[in-house]
Amino acid sequence: MDKIRGAAYGSENLPVFAEADVVVCGCGPGGIGAALMSAASGASTVVLEAYGLPGGMAAISEVHPFMLSIHDGKSLDAPVYESWRKTMCRYLPENMMENLANKHDYSLRSINKEAAALAAEDLLLDAGVKILYHHSVAGVRKDGSRISEVICHTKGGFGVVRGKCFVDCTGNGDLAAMAGCPFETGNAQGGCQPMSLCFKLSHVDIPFVTNPQTGARLIDPNWKEKLSACYCAAKQAGIIDCPRENILVFPFQLADENVLHFNTTRVTGFDATNGASFSEAEIEGRRQLRELVSWLKRELPEFRNARLMSMAVQIGVRESRRIMGHYKLVMDDFVRCARFDDAIARSSYHVDIHSPNGEGTYFQTLPSGEFYEIPYRCVVPLGCDNLTVGGRPISADVEVHSSLRIMPTAVSIGQAAGLGAALAAQRGIPAIAVPGREVRDILIVRGAHLED
Numbered sequence: 237m238d239k240i241r242g243a244a245y246g247s248e249n250l251p252v253f254a255e256a257d258v259v260v261c262g263c264g265p266g267g268i269g270a271a272l273m274s275a276a277s278g279a280s281t282v283v284l285e286a287y288g289l290p291g292g293m294a295a296i297s298e299v300h301p302f303m304l305s306i307h308d309g310k311s312l313d314a315p316v317y318e319s320w321r322k323t324m325c326r327y328l329p330e331n332m333m334e335n336l337a338n339k340h341d342y343s344l345r346s347i348n349k350e351a352a353a354l355a356a357e358d359l360l361l362d363a364g365v366k367i368l369y370h371h372s373v374a375g376v377r378k379d380g381s382r383i384s385e386v387i388c389h390t391k392g393g394f395g396v397v398r399g400k401c402f403v404d405c406t407g408n409g410d411l412a413a414m415a416g417c418p419f420e421t422g423n424a425q426g427g428c429q430p431m432s433l434c435f436k437l438s439h440v441d442i443p444f445v446t447n448p449q450t451g452a453r454l455i456d457p458n459w460k461e462k463l464s465a466c467y468c469a470a471k472q473a474g475i476i477d478c479p480r481e482n483i484l485v486f487p488f489q490l491a492d493e494n495v496l497h498f499n500t501t502r503v504t505g506f507d508a509t510n511g512a513s514f515s516e517a518e519i520e521g522r523r524q525l526r527e528l529v530s531w532l533k534r535e536l537p538e539f540r541n542a543r544l545m546s547m548a549v550q551i552g553v554r555e556s557r558r559i560m561g562h563y564k565l566v567m568d569d570f571v572r573c574a575r576f577d578d579a580i581a582r583s584s585y586h587v588d589i590h591s592p593n594g595e596g597t598y599f600q601t602l603p604s605g606e607f608y609e610i611p612y613r614c615v616v617p618l619g620c621d622n623l624t625v626g627g628r629p630i631s632a633d634v635e636v637h638s639s640l641r642i643m644p645t646a647v648s649i650g651q652a653a654g655l656g657a658a659l660a661a662q663r664g665i666p667a668i669a670v671p672g673r674e675v676r677d678i679l680i681v682r683g684a685h686l687e688d
C-alpha cells in the first residue's frame with residue numbers, strides 16, 4: 237500500500253513530471269557529484285532543484301572559497317570536483333582555481349557564484365542529465381521500504397517524479413526524513429552550527445602583503461587583527477550585536493582587487509528544517525549585515541568608499557540533520573585516520589565547528605600529511621532500500637560532520653551516492669546490497685584518488 241509522507245496533497249492522481257533510473261534531489265556540490273556519476277554509469281538521471289540554478293551553497297549562498305582537502309599537494313577530490321573546478325575556468329580569469337598547493341592563497345580559489353552555476357550546468361547538460369529547476373521536493377510516496385515517487389511543488393502545482401533509486405542531496409536530509417529514515421540533529425544539547433549570510437564589499441582599501449616564501453598574496457595579517465580588535469571593541473560597546481568572535485573575511489579578486497568576502501554574520505538558535513525559523517534566520521542575517529556594513533563605513537577609513545557588491549540569495553546552512561546509516565563515522569575514526577575496504581572518499585580537512593551558542597570556533601587538525609576515509613555504508617541510510625545520501629548530511633557524528641561538510645568532499649560523497657544509486661537501480665537491488673568495495677573500485681577507474 238502506498239503511503240504518503242510529507243505535505244498533504246488532496247489528490248492521488250498527480251501528474252508525472254519525469255521518470256528516471258536515478259532521481260537526484262538537490263543540486264548543490266553533492267547533487268552535482270551524484271547526478272554526473274549516475275549518468276556516467278549509464279543510468280537515466282534526473283535532478284530536481286528548488287532554485288533556478290545548480291551549485292547549492294556555492295551559488296545560492298555565495299560560499300567562497302573552496303576549502304582544501306589535499307594530500308601530497310594533490311586534491312583528494314576527483315573526478316567530479318576536478319571537472320567542476322576546471323570547467324569554472326571558462327568563466328574566470330586565467331590562473332584562477334589553479335593553485336591548489338598554495339594553501340593560504342584563498343584569492344586563487346575565488347568561487348564566483350556565476351561561474352560555479354554555469355560550469356555545473358555545462359557538465360550536467362553535457363552528461364545528458366535531465367534538470368528540473370524550480371522543483372521542490374515536498375513529500376514522498378513509499379511502497380513498503382522503497383520510495384516509489386517523490387512529490388514536487390512547482391509553479392504549476394504538485395506532481396510526481398518516479399525513479400528506481402533516489403539520492404538525497406538536499407543538504408538537510410529532507411528526502412530521507414520524509415521517507416521516515418532515522419536521523420540525528422546537532423550536538424549533545426541539540427545545537428547546530430550557526431548559519432551565516434555571506435556578502436561582498438567592493439571599493440575596500442585592502443592592504444596586501446606578499447609571503448616571501450610562497451609568493452602568495454595575502455591580506456596584511458596585522459590589518460586583519462586590527463580590524464577584529466575594532467570589531468570586538470564595538471561589540472563590547474554594544475554597537476555591534478553579532479555572536480561571532482572576530483571578523484572572518486577572504487580576498488575575492490575577480491572583479492577587481494578591492495573586494496572582500498565576508499563570512500562574519502553568525503545566526504544562532506534557528507532551525508533550517510523549520511519554515512518559520514528559517515525565515516527568521518534570513519531576517520536576522522540581513523540585520524547583522526546592515527549593522528556591520530554601516531559600522532565599517534562609518535568607523536574604518538579603509539571602508540569609507542565601500543559598496544555592497546553582492547549578498548547571498550539564501551542564508552548559508554552549515555548543519556541540520558545527519559542521517560543514520562549503516563555505518564556512523566565518529567571522532568575516533570578521524571583521530572586514527574581510519575581506512576575502510578569500502579572507502580568512497582577521503583578528507584584531510586580539520587574539524588571546524590563554529591559555536592552553536594555564540595562566540596568561538598573549534599578546530600582539531602589531523603596529523604600532518606594524513607587523511608581519513610569515508611565508507612560507502614555512511615551514504616546508505618537505515619529505513620529505506622532505494623535511497624542514498626550525497627553531500628553533507630551523511631551518517632557521521634557532529635565533529636566529523638564539521639570536517640566532511642566542505643564543498644570538495646561533499647562532491648566526492650555525492651559522486652559515490654550517485655554511483656551506488658545507479659548500480660542499485662540497474663541491478664534491481666537495495667542500495668546497501670551494492671558492494672561498497674565495488675563502488676570504490678569503479679570510482680578509482682573513473683579517476684577518484686582512493687588507491688591503496
Ligand SMILES: Cc1cc2nc3c(=O)[nH]c(=O)nc-3n(C[C@H](O)[C@H](O)[C@H](O)COP(=O)(O)OP(=O)(O)OC[C@H]3O[C@@H](n4cnc5c(N)ncnc54)[C@H](O)[C@@H]3O)c2cc1C
Pocket residue numbers: 261262263264265266267284285286287290291292293294296297299300301302303304371372373374405406407408410431432433434499551552553554626627628629641642643644646
Ligand atoms: C556560511 C558557510 C560557509 C562555508 N564556507 C565554506 C568554505 O569556505 N569552503 C568550503 O569548501 N565549504 C564551506 N562551507 C560548507 C559547504 O558550503 C556545504 O557544506 C556544502 O555546500 C554542502 O553541499 P551539499 O550539496 O550537501 O548541500 P548544499 O550546498 O546545501 O546544496 C543543497 C541543494 O539542494 C537544494 N534543495 C534543498 N532542499 C531541496 C528540496 N526539498 N527540493 C529540491 N532541492 C532542494 C538546495 O537549493 C541546494 O541547491 C560553508 C557553508 C556555509 C553555510
